[in-house]
Amino acid sequence: MLRLQGEMIRGGTSKCWIFDHQAVAATGVDVDALLLAAFNAADPRQIDGVGGASSTTSKAAIVQASAEPGVDIEYAFAQVGIGDERVEWASNCGNCATAVALYSVHHGLVPIASDTTTVRMVNVNTGARLTGTIPTPGGTAPDEGLAVVPGTSALGVPVLLGFQDPAGSTTGQTLPTGHAVDTLTGPDGPVEASLVDAGAPAALFEAKAFGLDGTESLAEFAAAVPALTVLRRRAALAMGLAHEGDPVSHAVPKVGIVARPAPYRTTHGTLIAQDEYDLAVRMVSMHAPHPAIGLTSAVALATAVTISGTLAQRDARQTADGTLRLGTPAGVITAQAVPAPDGASPTVLLHRAARRIARAELLVPVLEGRPA
Template sequence: MMEKTMGLLGHWYRGGTSKCWLFDAEDVTPHAGNREEIRSLLAAAFGAADARQLDGVGGGTSTTSKAAVVWATPNGEADLDYLFAQVGIGDPTVELGSNCGNCATAIALFAVQSGIVPPRERITRVRMRNLNTGAVLSGTVPTPGGTVPRSGLARVPGSSAAGVPVSLSFHAPWGRTTGAVLPTGNVADQIWTGDSRLTATLVDAGAPAALIPAEEIGIDLSSMTGNLSEHLPTLVAARASAGLAMGLRKPEDPPQNAVPKVGVVAAPGDYIAADGTVIAEDSHDLRVRLLSMLAPHPAIGLTSAVAVSLAAALPGSVVANVAQPAHSAIPGAPRLLRIGTPAGVIVTEVTTDDNGNVIEVALHRAARHLATADIDVAQTADLTA
């Protein structure tokens, strides 16, 4: 056996509270022409088989082990298509079954900075189609006077560095992954985790998610500094059970670590954030804590925030039962939902139609370019090959 490498051009971005390697499809297709080959390529590039991701460019955590391949589609439904990848850590697998709003934030900025979408006079709107789910998103980037932004002053909870402001919008229709906003047809279901039964709202908006009352699992959200280790088996079992109920896998299929998203919700209350800051009860409308792969998310994924926002608008859901109603400062304007997370409070803007159906969820985020690199992807090959 001998080891050989191939060069792969990558663009490293922080989007919101995630780090993502972005790859232009033109640089990927010479090495990987289909999804299985893309999986293998990314697993090797990230060093996924090692829990430290030592021989690759992965960050060793779920929020820093992400990638997307981007195709420019100037005559398509959107300006670009992208395939999101959640890369394994200590496991040479790559899951292509979900979406990531934080990475989509980075992709919007990348599209403007790379010239995929030419900058416009004041703001530039980038329409993006997620190939994993079929969802269409838009990211709005400030381009004053048609200039391409290289830095900015926008900040988000969970990151200390400023970045370029990006407004990210998720658009209906929902249910792109499972075919329905409520895959089971119910606003609340009973799911089993071994011998225990839990109430859950199973919703498909932004990403499939299973949302459970924190009190049913015994998770105290007055502090979000712990690692949830004692509750991890229950949450993982809940994800597996929810995946079956939502039609995301068959009984003979192994559970996935990325979908559905799984987390717990509670009514607003004073709580201690991950950095020790005390967050006051009157600053948010509900508290949320979710898993990212097999560890607690340090903030909240944007697709999960969309799922929470839509579930909050469904009377009888576990989210609506604990949340203060979203409010609007101006009649007719989007309603604001303030979500308490381990990193602090994030706000979603929820737009509804005349019938009260959610048609758009928007978030204000920040992104910044970190590096562009020629990645040496290590591969093993037989000497006779």
């Protein structure tokens, strides 16, 4: 039985296990095997591990201080399989980045300032650069806060998360195909798509192409997930993220639908009026509807609405200050694109919340480099 120290932190609407890079390396065990065993990934219930049996709770980040000038922290994000002995390393997670920022402040990985502390991070999966700014009154790392985000009523430490120059973070181009709109072949025929790379690669479709209007509940939207899963693979090939014969990724690109604003009720029954948001969105997380929206998807949408001709730009209510209010199943989530100097793409800011839940010694059943 292998012992591994870890910390569980809620970042936004995800739970993420954070591990120190040196502690992971010291086990001498292949990191995929280590995470698969720790999470009990082989079981769809993850009953014998620390996973939560959902895409938003089967996540990990491996963190270390960075030697790169202008960077404090490097972290690798892992999406651990659920009933699937596979770890996805191809993407980033903004909610886990929120958790990493709080972890870094508490573990002395950055100098703490007397008012607010900004953690400068690089996601090694994608090369994405982010900042997480946390209140540190009197130079102390906070354990509690009053910040709330749509998707949970739990309170947390406020974290202002910034995605710096997010365009082309994976493929090198904001529009990997060079087109604002492409046509992909889905199970029911051709479908228009906007393939965007900002924050994360994303394939965006209009809701009406699936007989939807963007206000659907999670259960109603689930009917479109099988078709979107097929289209995710088509989009990956079109964006150069995969080649024929490669294993199918269930995490990249992000896929979802967009539509013009209309009244709807959130998962908790709150009525959202048409004028309270700018773009309706429903996203897929692995094999299921996302209960809110992944932050990297929000960044992709905030970028897409600034590009003439994309499906998101067609449907979104335009604002003068770069603010985009996204109508998600959990409620309205706001992203703001802030102009950046030197020709870089706009920094996208999102207000998040994080809370440390547990520090624990995991007892991991790894045998000869493989899960026992």
